[in-house]
Amino acid sequence: MDNQRNMTAPGPIGIFDSGYGGLTILHKIREKMPQYDYIYLGDNARAPYGPRSFEIVYRFTLQAVEKLFSMGCHLVILACNTASAKALRSIQQHDLPLIDPARRVLGVIRPTVEAIDGMTRTGHVGVLATSGTVKSQSYALEIHKLYPDITVTSLACPMWVPLIEYGEYENEGADFFIKKYIDAIFAQDNLIDTLILGCTHYPIVADKIKRHLPGGVRLVQQGEHVAESLADYLKRHPDMDSKCTKNGHTQFFTTENEEKFAESASVFLKTEINVKGIELE
Numbered sequence: 012m013d014n015q016r017n018m019t020a021p022g023p024i025g026i027f028d029s030g031y032g033g034l035t036i037l038h039k040i041r042e043k044m045p046q047y048d049y050i051y052l053g054d055n056a057r058a059p060y061g062p063r064s065f066e067i068v069y070r071f072t073l074q075a076v077e078k079l080f081s082m083g084c085h086l087v088i089l090a091c092n093t094a095s096a097k098a099l100r101s102i103q104q105h106d107l108p109l110i111d112p113a114r115r116v117l118g119v120i121r122p123t124v125e126a127i128d129g130m131t132r133t134g135h136v137g138v139l140a141t142s143g144t145v146k147s148q149s150y151a152l153e154i155h156k157l158y159p160d161i162t163v164t165s166l167a168c169p170m171w172v173p174l175i176e177y178g179e180y181e182n183e184g185a186d187f188f189i190k191k192y193i194d195a196i197f198a199q200d201n202l203i204d205t206l207i208l209g210c211t212h213y214p215i216v217a218d219k220i221k222r223h224l225p226g227g228v229r230l231v232q233q234g235e236h237v238a239e240s241l242a243d244y245l246k247r248h249p250d251m252d253s254k255c256t257k258n259g260h261t262q263f264f265t266t267e268n269e270e271k272f273a274e275s276a277s278v279f280l281k282t283e284i285n286v287k288g289i290e291l292e
Contacts, residue, residue: 018111021256022083023048024241026090027075030058031176031272032211033090034279036119039234040088041261043242048256050082054291055267059172060093061141068143072098073106074291076116085254088241089118092140092209096120096149115251119211122240123233124153127161127205130229135162135202139192140209142167150209164203166196168210175212176275180219189216190223197225207231215279264289 026037030053037051052075054060060068072094079087089095095118102116127136138150144167151163170188174180197203206228208214214232221230245252263286265272273286 020083021254022085023050023260023262024255025049025076025079025082025084025087026051027072027079027087027094028053028089028091028211029060029071029093030055031275031279032172034276035211035214035232035234036088036090036237037261038280039238040241043235043238044245046257046259048258049261050079050084051261051263052079052289053263053265053267053272055265055272057266057291059141060091060097061143061172063093063143065097065147068093068097069101071291073102076102076106077110078289078291080110080114085114086251087114087116088237089116090211090237092119092149092211093143093147094118096144096147117241117244119233119237120149120153120209122237123207123209123231124150124157125240126231126236127154127207128158130231131161131205133202133204134160135164135200135204137196137200137203137206138163138165138209139168139171139196139206139213140165141172142169144209150207162200162202164196164200165209166192166199168192168213171216172210172212175215175278178278180216185216186219186223189219193220193223201225203228205229205231208233263287266291 024047026033026049054075057071076087089099099118145165154161154163174185179185263284265286269286269288273284276284
């Protein structure tokens with residue numbers, strides 16, 4: 012009976028990422044909805060997910076979702092483009108009905124795609140992302156579902172995440188790699204007027220990216236759009252909203268070294284945090 016009551020009691024909103032990038036999503040969600048409780052779980056020990064197969068990303072993501080469910084979350088956000096691209100649909104369609112049909116797992120790709128409505132004048136949209144997200148073609152597929160006439164050009168930027176995670180993104184050398192990929196995507200399609208940052212790390216270098224963009228190009232960062240979408244979702248689903256506790260608290264967990272996570276997380280959140288270690292299996 013105690014177990015059953017614990018499983019049905021309201022709990023925090025779960026935010027999952029393979030590493031640190033999802034902290035940019037958490038930051039915007041907390042800005043928009045500071046009253047809610049959150050658990051952030053980073054699978055840093057097994058990051059990056061980008062180069063891994065669909066099967067491995069799905070298995071790792073499902074383990075994280077089940078862990079967050081066991082910690083009291085009724086709603087989990089996959090604040091990771093690779094997990095959203097490679098695991099979200101399978102978890103929603105095949106696993107949730109078996110685990111608990113009342114729980115929900117949402118991703119970051121759909122809210123980002125919905126946000127481009129009315130932005131592009133040329134009908135040409137670019138996506139900068141990790142190799143895993145680009146290979147999945149998730150952005151192109153989602154965009155064409157909603158806006159079949161939009162032309163989508165995607166490009167992987169393999170150097171950006173390491174530059175950010177190793178703290179090298181403020182150095183002059185980082186500008187070379189930022190300009191390199193921006194020039195490359197516009198070389199493929201110079202009609203692009205809306206550019207999506209399809210990786211949650213990339214907002215950290217958004218100011219540098221803007222400096223190298225052609226005039227008139229709109230830069231789409233995920234955090235604010237995911238936050239808006241989540242707020243709207245909870246407004247439209249009061250039953251789920253009632254299952255989310257509201258004490259303004261956030262807990263952080265990582266599968267990697269806690270000190271290392273706390274140090275790197277300060278880059279993304281601009282504040283110190285307390286973090287606990289956790290195992291996924």
